[in-house]
Amino acid sequence: MTKENRRDWLIKGGLVIDPPSGTMEVRDVLVERGRISGIAPQISKEGVSIIDARGMWVVPGLIDIHVHFRDPGYEYKETIETGLKAAASGGFTQVCCMPNTSPVNDTGAITLYMREKAKKVKGPLLYPVGAITKGQKGETLAEIGDMVENGAVAISDDGHPVMNSETMRRAMEYASHFGIPVMDHCEDKNLSADGLIHEGLVSTALGFKGIPSASEEVMVARDICLARLTGTRVHLQHLSSKGSVELVRWAKNMGLPVTCEVTPHHLTLTHHAVETYDTNTKVNPPLRTEEDRQALIEGLTEGVVDCVASDHAPHSLKEKDVEYDLAAFGISGVETALGIVLRLVQEGKLSPLRAIEAMSTSPARIVGLDGGGLGVGQPAHITIIDPEKTWEVKPEEMLSKGKNTPFAGWKLKGKAIITMVNGEVVWEAR
Amino acid sequence: MLKGRDLIALADLSKEEILYILDTAESMKEVLTRDIKKVPTLRGKTVVNLFFEPSTRTRTSFEMAGKRLSADVINFSPATSSLVKGETLKDTAKNIEAMGVDAAVVRHKASGACRYLSKVLSAPVINAGDGIHEHPTQGLLDLFTIREKKGGIEGLRVAIAGDIYHSRVARSDIHGLVKLGAQVMVAGPPTMIPPEIESMGVCVVPSVDEILGEVDVVIMLRIQMERQTSPLFPSMREYSRYFGLSMEKIKDGMAKDLLLMHPGPVNWGVELSPEMAYYSNNLILNQVTNGVAVRMAVLYAVIAG
Ligand SMILES: [Zn+2]
Numbered sequence: 001m002t003k004e005n006r007r008d009w010l011i012k013g014g015l016v017i018d019p020p021s022g023t024m025e026v027r028d029v030l031v032e033r034g035r036i037s038g039i040a041p042q043i044s045k046e047g048v049s050i051i052d053a054r055g056m057w058v059v060p061g062l063i064d065i066h067v068h069f070r071d072p073g074y075e076y077k078e079t080i081e082t083g084l085k086a087a088a089s090g091g092f093t094q095v096c097c098m099p100n101t102s103p104v105n106d107t108g109a110i111t112l113y114m115r116e117k118a119k120k121v122k123g124p125l126l127y128p129v130g131a132i133t134k135g136q137k138g139e140t141l142a143e144i145g146d147m148v149e150n151g152a153v154a155i156s157d158d159g160h161p162v163m164n165s166e167t168m169r170r171a172m173e174y175a176s177h178f179g180i181p182v183m184d185h186c187e188d189k190n191l192s193a194d195g196l197i198h199e200g201l202v203s204t205a206l207g208f209k210g211i212p213s214a215s216e217e218v219m220v221a222r223d224i225c226l227a228r229l230t231g232t233r234v235h236l237q238h239l240s241s242k243g244s245v246e247l248v249r250w251a252k253n254m255g256l257p258v259t260c261e262v263t264p265h266h267l268t269l270t271h272h273a274v275e276t277y278d279t280n281t282k283v284n285p286p287l288r289t290e291e292d293r294q295a296l297i298e299g300l301t302e303g304v305v306d307c308v309a310s311d312h313a314p315h316s317l318k319e320k321d322v323e324y325d326l327a328a329f330g331i332s333g334v335e336t337a338l339g340i341v342l343r344l345v346q347e348g349k350l351s352p353l354r355a356i357e358a359m360s361t362s363p364a365r366i367v368g369l370d371g372g373g374l375g376v377g378q379p380a381h382i383t384i385i386d387p388e389k390t391w392e393v394k395p396e397e398m399l400s401k402g403k404n405t406p407f408a409g410w411k412l413k414g415k416a417i418i419t420m421v422n423g424e425v426v427w428e429a430r
Numbered sequence: 431m432l433k434g435r436d437l438i439a440l441a442d443l444s445k446e447e448i449l450y451i452l453d454t455a456e457s458m459k460e461v462l463t464r465d466i467k468k469v470p471t472l473r474g475k476t477v478v479n480l481f482f483e484p485s486t487r488t489r490t491s492f493e494m495a496g497k498r499l500s501a502d503v504i505n506f507s508p509a510t511s512s513l514v515k516g517e518t519l520k521d522t523a524k525n526i527e528a529m530g531v532d533a534a535v536v537r538h539k540a541s542g543a544c545r546y547l548s549k550v551l552s553a554p555v556i557n558a559g560d561g562i563h564e565h566p567t568q569g570l571l572d573l574f575t576i577r578e579k580k581g582g583i584e585g586l587r588v589a590i591a592g593d594i595y596h597s598r599v600a601r602s603d604i605h606g607l608v609k610l611g612a613q614v615m616v617a618g619p620p621t622m623i624p625p626e627i628e629s630m631g632v633c634v635v636p637s638v639d640e641i642l643g644e645v646d647v648v649i650m651l652r653i654q655m656e657r658q659t660s661p662l663f664p665s666m667r668e669y670s671r672y673f674g675l676s677m678e679k680i681k682d683g684m685a686k687d688l689l690l691m692h693p694g695p696v697n698w699g700v701e702l703s704p705e706m707a708y709y710s711n712n713l714i715l716n717q718v719t720n721g722v723a724v725r726m727a728v729l730y731a732v733i734a735g
């Protein structure tokens with residue numbers, strides 16, 4: 001590829017999977033000056049680089065609306081640069097990063113720092129999610145307008161959720177003025193206090209304090225009530241229990257402005273994974289039962305669950321090579337998310353269209369990003385996937401600084417081979 | 431049979447392995463009745479007691495067990511260690527091991543800590559109580575004590591009552607008793623019954639009072655105020671009334687056969703009313719004596735086999 005035409009491409013012969021139009025057919029895709037300029041069965045064009053995509057899937061660029069890039073403050077776990085490189089290799093073209101940095105992203109200045117730093121990296125576009133409250137302390141509102149002006153696309157106190165319902169109500173009302181959704185990590189901190197894993201037969205047998213599903217469900221119910229009260233769009237993060245899915249189903253039937261996400265690990269693993277004592281299974285919300293897992297898959301298939309988000313939470317060995325109770329919560333997930341979701345496709349649980357919708361179209365809609373479709377005139381955010389490529393998850397080869405994956409040694413089928421942002425190839429498999 | 435192995439949980443042991451330890455403990459108990467209560471079995475071997483949580487009874491019991499077998503026993507407790515300086519558990523344990531130990535007896539406040547150390551250390555790790563997970567040597571000594579009195583475990587009906595949630599003893603007792611064929615019932619305030627405890631092969635009964643006439647053994651657990659992070663019952667007074675055991679609850683005819691056990695130390699007046707100290711089938715001190723024999727058997731099994 002040469003410098004002059006690096007944003008001009010003809011992607012030939014790939015299976016175009018485009019959820020907004022419902023297309024799933026072999027098409028050529030023409031990209032000029034960073035935008036999609038043509039999609040047709042046969043396109044010929046002089047002077048552009050050809051990408052031979054025969055046998056590949058050509059899909060709207062994947063979007064992950066829940067990552068922790070730890071920058072500023074915890075650069076030993078991840079930086080915006082390493083996080084973006086890892087996300088690019090996972091097929092992601094746009095990411096939304098959570099505000100639990102140090103300092104917390106609760107002002108326009110921190111939001112701007114993140115965006116400026118991301119602009120210097122050849123990788124996915126980065127959209128910060130600002131804090132709901134100052135310092136994520138749950139007390140006074142953060143400068144939401146200032147953050148939105150500097151590029152924040154949503155607010156969330158992820159990791160330190162707002163317990164006070166009055167504060168949450170006012171945050172929702174205030175946020176609605178700026179047209180952004182309020183995201184919530186649903187957890188009643190009193191119910192989950194000191195909990196390490198899902199409360200159930202595994203926590204009982206291992207003698208670990210449990211985190212009951214109810215600690216999530218009571219907050220899901222609260223947020224649904226507040227969405228009804230305020231009319232503000234509410235996005236519920238990383239749901240883990242069957243009860244939560246049922247509550248969201250009810251909210252959607254009521255026509256309330258509620259959306260939600262699930263993570264690849266909650267779609268794949270249950271609390272029995274903890275019996276290995278592998279601290280990489282320690283995650284919040286915790287891995288729950290098979291019944292919960294099936295309900296999450298069913299919710300995703302039906303569309304009650306809108307999207308998949310990785311909750312990419314990189315940690316260093318210092319925080320994971322310790323006793324289970326001392327280990328940090330979190331899974332490094334951007335590099336395995338696609339492979340894990342494709343596993344559900346291979347098992348017949350999800351159609352390819354629904355899988356791509358959940359990883360691109362829906363997240364774009366939830367936070368209001370350009371992308372999520374392959375329409376002519378749209379920015380060329382495109383992911384090219386080899387659906388047959390089998391690969392093994394090897395933590396030591398991961399680009400993220402966080403090697404904390406419970407999927408080490410898993411053989412996955414399907415991998416992003418080219419990630420394109422605004423027509424620029426930001427990642428290409430060797 | 432168990433040489434070089436860790437002893438982390440009775441959940442990990444087979445029925446045969448448990449019986450092997452109990453049989454070995456019988457010969458150890460015979461040693462304890464001798465005039466010279468010492469055998470040279472573990473001469474030249476070193477056992478370290480790594481107690482990251484204070485305990486006098488269990489540590490002393492292990493220390494005595496090691497000494498009766500002629501092992502060198504070294505006590506390590508965090509107050510005098512470098513743990514306070516921010517050294518990790520792994521570092522501390524590996525440093526101690528590097529000095530040359532043949533087995534590490536570990537007590538820790540966190541569930542899973544002994545399992546973690548067993549992966550880190552090459553010497554066998556013996557769990558002396560990890561958080562609210564297991565206390566396998568207590569479980570073994572309870573089995574030994576019951577077997578000694580009743581001649582066997584199979585078919586017995588055993589009630590375990592009190593704070594099941596926070597009890598590592600209950601978990602070890604349950605695994606041991608179920609594996610040896612006893613029928614186990616647990617009772618206590620609903621706030622202290624862990625969810626899905628039935629999956630461990632027991633049944634939950636509302637009150638121990640109701641089943642006193644049907645069981646062979648009742649194991650009363652210590653109320654551990656220090657482990658409670660939220661209120662699980664209103665007062666000691668109310669606890670003793672509804673969930674404690676007193677002579678007036680033991681009806682005529684029961685007392686002859688009903689064995690009473692408790693892992694100690696007892697909160698007299700709470701889980702057991704004071705007069706229960708004089709109950710004829712109170713085996714609390716037998717448990718203490720048998721604890722030394724069982725720990726001798728465990729040290730012998732993992733070090734010498
Ligand atoms: Zn979260």
